[in-house]
Amino acid sequence: EEKMLQVRNLKKHFNLGKGKTLKAVDGVSFDIYKGETFGLVGESGCGKSTTGRTIMNLYDRTDGQVLFNDQDVHKLSEQDDFKLKKQMQMIFQDPYASLNPRSTVADIISEPMIVHKMYKTGKQRMSRVYELLEEVGLNRDHANRYPHEFSGGQRQRIGIARALALNPDLIIADEPISALDVSVQAQVVNLLERLQEEKGLTYLFIAHDLSMVQHISDRIGVMYLGKMAELTSSEQLYKKPLHPYTQALLSAIPIPDPDIEDSREQVIIEGEIPSPIDPPSGCVFRTRCPMAMEACAEIQPVWQEVEQDHYVACHLYNDNINDKSPVTSDQH
Ligand code: SF4
Numbered sequence: 001e002e003k004m005l006q007v008r009n010l011k012k013h014f015n016l017g018k019g020k021t022l023k024a025v026d027g028v029s030f031d032i033y034k035g036e037t038f039g040l041v042g043e044s045g046c047g048k049s050t051t052g053r054t055i056m057n058l059y060d061r062t063d064g065q066v067l068f069n070d071q072d073v074h075k076l077s078e079q080d081d082f083k084l085k086k087q088m089q090m091i092f093q094d095p096y097a098s099l100n101p102r103s104t105v106a107d108i109i110s111e112p113m114i115v116h117k118m119y120k121t122g123k124q125r126m127s128r129v130y131e132l133l134e135e136v137g138l139n140r141d142h143a144n145r146y147p148h149e150f151s152g153g154q155r156q157r158i159g160i161a162r163a164l165a166l167n168p169d170l171i172i173a174d175e176p177i178s179a180l181d182v183s184v185q186a187q188v189v190n191l192l193e194r195l196q197e198e199k200g201l202t203y204l205f206i207a208h209d210l211s212m213v214q215h216i217s218d219r220i221g222v223m224y225l226g227k228m229a230e231l232t233s234s235e236q237l238y239k240k241p242l243h244p245y246t247q248a249l250l251s252a253i254p255i256p257d258p259d260i261e262d263s264r265e266q267v268i269i270e271g272e273i274p275s276p277i278d279p280p281s282g283c284v285f286r287t288r289c290p291m292a293m294e295a296c297a298e299i300q301p302v303w304q305e306v307e308q309d310h311y312v313a314c315h316l317y318n319d320n321i322n323d324k325s326p327v328t329s330d331q332h
């Protein structure tokens, strides 16, 4: 399989002044293969959106590397960066906030085509706008209307049409369905899947909830506090989650088939996600981990491939740690 994107030990830190640093992304590695959907999941504030934006070179990286078709996205000339922005497009959580309320749908979808000088005449451009509207399940009568005249789901379709306008290869979808009604979420997911099939698109699909990426993703990475906790195929992640955080996230999702008895042990994570300005020592998950042991406060777990294509950062799978007895909560 061909790698489209290679993210290598990526870090994005924000200097907040007064000696404080926000380690939004702190050493994340993953690959995305051509034509697949990679789900990136984690609670809000875990760094998943910042990862997406750093991949797009909307933010410079603090350390590490992002290779897109073997090109380092943070070392491109201005001209090559302009070309890159054509190949990678973003879809946002709140389509209303990302669509200019004073522009017509035709103007919104045309804008990237004008910036990238895709068509010689306005007529050619308009016929492409009509085509895109139809591809996302809207129609040409919508072209002269304004964003506020549409429902949330329709607005997300407009956002998708705009993202498709430049014929991108990779779409970074940052929580594209989180703000939508449950009944509309499936329609937008179906649309994204159909477009992927028709156009051979590759997706980085960001979500805060595993249930949202379960069906659409080929592989899934779970992030916690700026770090990757676990990464494997969607199937393997649901069948055999290894990281206590993934286990907790999954045990919160009910099994949809009523004929299957839910015999899983409920893993409950307590407390709030700590601040990425002052993350816990050792394993960043240890303050909420029901399995935390002594070593977890002292040593950062390494990112290791414990089974083929199944990566996890947790001392439970580290053979060099002998004492794996959990510390009781009053020792925390
Ligand atoms: Fe829990 Fe320790 Fe594993 Fe971190 S390293 S997830 S604290 S058991």
Ligand code: MG
Pocket (backbone or CB within 6 Å): 044, 045, 048, 049, 175
């Ligand atoms: Mg976000």
